[in-house]
Amino acid sequence: MKVLLVEDDRALAEGLAAALSNAGLLVEVAEDGRSADFLVSTERYDVVILDLGLPDGSGVQWLAGWRERGIDLPVLILTARERWSDKAAGFSAGADDYVTKPxxxxxxxxxxxxxxxxAHGHAHPMITVGEIALDTHAGQVTRAGMPVALTAQxxxxxSRLIHAAPRVVSRTELSEHVYDGDQEPDSNVIDVQVSRLRRKLGGESIETVRGQGYRMNGGKAPT
Structure with missing residues (x-):
């Protein structure tokens, strides 16, 4: 998951970004609305964490502008404001969820x-494709009920393939949502990691769709 954290409190932003990174998420930080506006207009994110009290305008105003421009990625508001009117304003502007500090x-x-x-149409925290199951709450993967050890990448x-299944995921999408922007991989790196996943999950677990990308099929039970 690739997250944009929009927070002007540097200590809070660094602490939260580090914690989310340790949980396996890719996190980029913007300290003001203008920077965030540029990033959501030029990069692809899975979700935005948006503080309301930014130095260059209310987070609600920036969010409303994104929605007017058709930027529909999920937004989680993070703020110290506890009044219902502030929460209502955030939801009215297009927020999807709300967390109050601390x-x-x-x-x-x-x-x-x-x-x-x-956002990918899954209501249950356990997403299953064939023999492969992703527990989104625990951040764990199993194959036929047996845990599978995976690297962060x-x-x-x-996770990207399972959330998108049965849609084909392009190499570009994988590059944008799976890898750090400073370490954008070439296609061979992606091929190598898909090959490793197939060895751990079963050879038929991930299908290569020529000229398009990859699609999750699920793996056969281990013998």
């Missing part, structure tokens, strides 16, 4: 995963 990082993580899951790649 908060538990685990709660933010659960809400982010739920937003991504719903393997997990992000597989």
């Amino acid at each position: 908060f538990e990082t685990a709660e933010v993580l659960f809400r982010l995963r739920a937003l991504m899951r719903r 393997e997990f992000r790649l597989l």
Whole structure:
């Protein structure tokens, strides 16, 4: 999952970004609305964490502008404002969820995963494709009920494929949502990691669609 965190409190932003990164998410930080506006207009994210009290305008105003321009990615508002009127303004502008400071990082993580899951049409936290199951709450993968050990990048790649199934996921989409912007991989790196996933999940678990990308099929039970 690729997250844009829009927060002007540097200490809070660094702490939350580190915690989310440790949980396997890709996190980029913007300290003001203008920077965030540029990023959501030029990059692809799975979800935005948006503070309301930004130095260059209300987060609600920036969010309303994104919605008017058709930028429909999920937005989680993060703020110290507890009044219902502030929450109502955020939801009216197009927010999808709301967390009030102070908060538990685990709660933010659960809400982010739920937003991504719903954005792909999944209501249940357990997403299953064939013999492969992704527990979005626990961040764990099983094959025929047996846990599968994955690296952070393997997990992000597989998570993207499972959330999108049965849609074909292009190499470009994988590059944008699975890998750090400073370490954008060439196609061979993606091929290598898909090959490793197939060895762990079963050879038929991931299908290569020539000229388009990859599609999750699920794997056969281990023998």
